[in-house]
Amino acid sequence: MGLQSKGRPNCAILDSVTRSSRFAFTYIFFFAKGVIMVCGINMEATCKRLDDLRLERNLSIKDIQNHFGFQSPQAVYKWMRGESIPTIDNLVILADLYQCKVDDMLVCEQF
Helix, strand or coil: CCEECCCCCCEEEECCCCCCCCEEEEEEEEECCCCEEEEEEEHHHHHHHHHHHHHHCCCCHHHHHHHHCCCCCHHHHHHHHCCCCCCHHHHHHHHHHHCCCHHHHCCEEEC
């Protein structure tokens, strides 16, 4: 857990500050003017959005399982129930399958 500039002028970011049941990842942005903004990915809402996108495209859990080549559907069920969030590489694959951007699947909140 260290301070990194991430190429943003007048800004430093402290990565992966918090992991809770509601927020998958939390970032703190320290801006030069003293403004602190904390935001994170709302895991529960993101997983609901993933399930909604799946249903809009008439895909079954089995379809997603087969697309990923998973032996069992457990990981997909966990994503859809909000028990876990897909890794970034799996989010990219889901975005391709759902024909949307990764940003369209994530629900981020400031707090």
